[in-house]
Amino acid sequence: MRFIKTLIILFTLLLNVQLLKAQGTSQFQVNYTPSLPLGDVADYTGNFSFRGVNIAYEYHITEYLGLGITTGINTYYEDIKGVENVKVDIDGKIVTLSGKRYNYTNSVPILATANYYLSPEGQLRPYVGLGIGGYYVMKWTEIGQYQVRDNGFQFGLAPRVGVLQPLAYGLDLHLAAQYNAGFGEDPFSSVDFMVGFAWKF
Template sequence: MKKLIILAVCLFGLSPLLKAQMLNLNYQMSLPLKQVKDFTDKASFRGFDLEYHHFLGEHFSIGASVGWDVYYRDKKNTTGNFHFNGNDNTYTITGNQYRYINFVPMLAVGRYYFTDKSSAVRPYIGIGVGSSWAEKRLEVGQFSSTISRWQFAMAPEAGMYIPVTDQFAFNVGARYYYATKAAHGRVPEIQQVSFNVGIILMSLK
C-alpha cells in the first residue's frame, strides 16, 4: 500500500507536464452485494480510488484505475463451525467474530464523454477490465483465518466531471464491480456498487 501512495505522490507531482491527460483521486464508498454482503453485511466507508486517463480526441479516453476498499464487521458473539489446519474435525466455536474483506481492483479503463471539452459538465460512461486482489479474514478469539487471491475483475461505470479551471475539476461517479471467485469459493465472488467523489488534475491541450 505504501508503494501505491508513493506512486500517487510522484504522479501528482508530474501533473503539470501532462498533455491531454488527467489524474483523478477519489474517495470511494461501496455497497456490498451477494457474497460480500453475506460475509460482512455493512457498507464500506473506507475506500479510495486513483485514476489516470489519457484522451484520444474529444470524446474518448483510455486509462487505468487502482482502488482499495475495506469491509469490516464485528459479529459480536456468534457460533460457527470451523476446521483447523492439520485435522479434519469440525469444531463449533462461539466467540466474538471479526470479519474483514480487503479489495484492491486494478483496471484498464476506457471511457466515452458525451460532451466536448469546452462544456461546463462532462458526463461519461466507461468500462474497466483487469484484475483484483481480495483478502478475506476472520478472527475469533485467538484464532484467525486469512486467505487472499487474485481475481479477474471488471467494472462498468458512469459519472461526470465538472471543470473548475482548465487544470482542475471535480469528479462524481458510480461503478459496479464484479470480480470472480477464487480458491474454490473460499475467496468470494465480489460484487459491489461504489460511489466516487474526488478531484481531477488535468491538461486538455
C-alpha cells in the same frame, strides 16, 4: 501470471499511444470511494463501507475517448453479534473455534479503463466507461486470537457512469458510480460511489 502480463502490455501500449499522440491530454484522479457490498460480499461483510480510496490515470487519445489504468482499496467489516462456534480446517484437522467473531473483506482493483465522454466541451462532462482487469480480494475471520484467511485474485469487469464539473483551470470535480463484478469461486461484487478531483496536464 498471464493476466499480469496482459496488464503490463496494455499499460505499455498506453504509454506508446501517449508518445505518438502529442495533441492528447492526460488526467490524474484521486477519489474517495464509499462502497456498498453485494452478493457473497454482503453475506460475509454486509455493512456499507466508508473506507475506500481510488486513484486513476487517463490519457485522452481523442476529445471523446480516454484510456487509462486505475487501482485503489475498499475495506469492509462486520461485527457478528454474540459468541460464534465455527469449524475450520487447520493443517488438515477440523477444529471448532468459539468466541467473538469479526469478518473482514479488503478489495484491491487493478483495471485497464476506457471512458467515452458524451459532451467533452460542455460545462458538465458526463461519461460512460468500462474497466477490465481483476480484483485481489482478501477475506478473513477473527475469532479470539485465531485468524482464518482466504485470499485470491479474480478476473473482473467494472462498468461506470460519471460526470466531471470544471472548478478551475485544469481542475475538475469528479462524481461517479461504479459496479464491480469479480468472477471466481467466491465472486466479489460491490457498487462504489466516487467523489474526488481530476487534474489535467
